[in-house]
Amino acid sequence: MEIFEVLQPGAYTTVQDSGRFNYQQFGVPVCGVVDSFAYRVANALVGNFQDQAVLEATIFGPTLKVVNQGLIAVTGGNLTPRINNAPLPMWESVAIHPDDMLQFKGVTSGCRAYIAVAGGIDAPHVMGSRSTYVAGKIGGINGRPLVSGDRLNKGEGTGKAENRIPSNLIPIYSDDIEIRVILGPQADYFSEGINTFFASTFKVSTKADRMGYRLEGNSIMHKKGVEKSIISEPSVPGGIQVPPDGQPIILLVEQTVGGYTKIATVISSDIGKVGQAKPGDRIHFRQVEIDKAHQILKEEKGKIETIKRSLRR
Amino acid sequence: MYDKPRFLLAGDRGLLVEFGASIDPKINQKVRQIFLSLEKTPIDGVFEIIPTYRSILIFYNPLLSNPERLKQEIVEREHSLDKWEIPPPEIIEIPVCYGDDFGPDLTFVAQHNNLTPEEVIQIHTSGTYLIYMIGFTPGFPFLGGLSEKLFTPRLENPRQLVPAGSVGIANNQTGIYSVDSPGGWQLIGKTPIKLFDPTSSSPFLLKTGNYLRFTSISTQKFYEIAGK
Numbered sequence: 001m002e003i004f005e006v007l008q009p010g011a012y013t014t015v016q017d018s019g020r021f022n023y024q025q026f027g028v029p030v031c032g033v034v035d036s037f038a039y040r041v042a043n044a045l046v047g048n049f050q051d052q053a054v055l056e057a058t059i060f061g062p063t064l065k066v067v068n069q070g071l072i073a074v075t076g077g078n079l080t081p082r083i084n085n086a087p088l089p090m091w092e093s094v095a096i097h098p099d100d101m102l103q104f105k106g107v108t109s110g111c112r113a114y115i116a117v118a119g120g121i122d123a124p125h126v127m128g129s130r131s132t133y134v135a136g137k138i139g140g141i142n143g144r145p146l147v148s149g150d151r152l153n154k155g156e157g158t159g160k161a162e163n164r165i166p167s168n169l170i171p172i173y174s175d176d177i178e179i180r181v182i183l184g185p186q187a188d189y190f191s192e193g194i195n196t197f198f199a200s201t202f203k204v205s206t207k208a209d210r211m212g213y214r215l216e217g218n219s220i221m222h223k224k225g226v227e228k229s230i231i232s233e234p235s236v237p238g239g240i241q242v243p244p245d246g247q248p249i250i251l252l253v254e255q256t257v258g259g260y261t262k263i264a265t266v267i268s269s270d271i272g273k274v275g276q277a278k279p280g281d282r283i284h285f286r287q288v289e290i291d292k293a294h295q296i297l298k299e300e301k302g303k304i305e306t307i308k309r310s311l312r313r
Numbered sequence: 314m315y316d317k318p319r320f321l322l323a324g325d326r327g328l329l330v331e332f333g334a335s336i337d338p339k340i341n342q343k344v345r346q347i348f349l350s351l352e353k354t355p356i357d358g359v360f361e362i363i364p365t366y367r368s369i370l371i372f373y374n375p376l377l378s379n380p381e382r383l384k385q386e387i388v389e390r391e392h393s394l395d396k397w398e399i400p401p402p403e404i405i406e407i408p409v410c411y412g413d414d415f416g417p418d419l420t421f422v423a424q425h426n427n428l429t430p431e432e433v434i435q436i437h438t439s440g441t442y443l444i445y446m447i448g449f450t451p452g453f454p455f456l457g458g459l460s461e462k463l464f465t466p467r468l469e470n471p472r473q474l475v476p477a478g479s480v481g482i483a484n485n486q487t488g489i490y491s492v493d494s495p496g497g498w499q500l501i502g503k504t505p506i507k508l509f510d511p512t513s514s515s516p517f518l519l520k521t522g523n524y525l526r527f528t529s530i531s532t533q534k535f536y537e538i539a540g541k
Contacts, residue, residue: 023516024361025364025447026451027448027449027450027451028451135450183322184321234365236370237324256448265324267324294325
């Protein structure tokens with residue numbers, strides 16, 4: 001059933017779900033949402049419990065005209081959502097009606113907002129996922145970001161309006177961000193560079209997208225005499241490449257292989273925080289051990305379970 | 314090749330297993346064997362694997378597994394590779410229409426190497442190329458085995474659009490563009506075969522560790538195959 005007509009697409013709005021798996025060996029990256037916590041909560045709020053597809057909006061959100069009635073929830077970065085010119089509450093399920101106008105007035109915190117609709121955004125499954133992969137021209141709406149005039153459908157599903165999550169569980173997206181990392185896989189290519197990496201604050205450059213975030217700051221030096229690039233190997237979301245110029249790049253969800261050394265890797269629970277950083281924000285890194293990272297991941301999963309249980313269905 | 318694989322942490326869900334320090338068919342063969350054994354009989358908690366030149370990345374769910382358990386399993390498999398009955402690599406034939414509009418740089422590649430275009434085609438079609446890795450774009454193969462006689466530098470100004478199927482040379486590498494994309498390789502021909510078809514039930518023609526060969530076809534044959 002048709003749910004939205006796209007009047008303005010926003011800066012970069014795509015259909016995403018939890019990602020496309022098992023094709024990285026063929027050069028197809030996972031894609032999917034960058035901030036999985038905000039995504040999962042958005043889906044839970046509207047009664048979607050199967051990783052349904054949502055819209056991921058970036059900095060400037062879209063203008064959407066509602067075609068049929070439904071239920072939505074907007075989570076993630078605050079892009080100032082409004083419905084019929086009144087503020088739309090975030091992290092809460094809201095009933096929408098034909099001819100309602102959903103708009104975004106600009107970013108006040110974070111970078112990416114998630115718009116979930118009961119039943120999920122409907123789009124063809126391509127290789128097991130609805131996620132848009134723009135470089136590969138697959139998924140979502142014809143493998144591209146939304147454009148004006150697109151008409152979006154939703155799947156079957158109903159949920160309850162005015163579901164909301166406890167305010168203490170709503171993340172705060174600061175512009176001064178601490179990101180936790182595990183050293184490696186190529187930490188042995190650095191010695192003093194590791195100290196620089198942890199002691200410095202880096203600025204998010206304008207070259208920041210779903211493929212990766214280029215940072216600016218003190219140059220991270222390789223050890224004397226080591227190769228600055230390596231034989232191309234698999235990349236993981238969160239891998240932090242240090243190219244020969246020493247300015248780090250945090251990889252996100254649209255790259256499968258690369259040939260730069262990676263000094264450290266962002267823990268899975270903090271990848272969403274990277275994706276909520278916008279150009280000009282500051283990032284510093286803190287080291288954790290792998291056991292700690294796994295514990296944090298379990299706690300995050302527990303938090304989502306708690307949220308799901310607390311919602312009326 | 315290392316005596317024992319090296320294990321490196323790639324975050325809290327990835328374990329990187331390295332089998333050697335160079336680009337070498339023997340090392341890549343080990344990558345292929347371990348990779349296929351993992352595809353055939355997956356390890357509990359592992360949800361995806363990526364094979365490359367000399368390493369494999371194992372993605373695992375930390376709620377179901379951990380790096381120590383994975384390391385043990387990989388070491389065991391390495392010691393008992395015979396029992397996994399890994400089939401020999403396949404050789405895939407790629408028909409190519411060389412020159413003219415499909416291969417606008419064939420003449421340059423010939424001149425650069427003091428060859429005739431016919432000799433370039435003859436040398437290019439006589440090689441067997443190892444698919445070391447797939448990446449960069451969906452289905453793009455990184456191949457080993459190009460004859461030194463054909464080494465040619467990249468274009469000084471990359472093209473804005475190289476059509477999918479174009480076969481090119483860049484320095485010591487040859488490859489096939491799998492999707493339309495910008496690119497700086499010297500284009501010598503084009504294949505009518507799709508390396509990547511997202512609508513198919515098996516979307517990819519090539520797989521890491523297999524081999525390919527190029528055969529020369531006429532323009533007429535090109536359109537015949539493309540029309541199917």
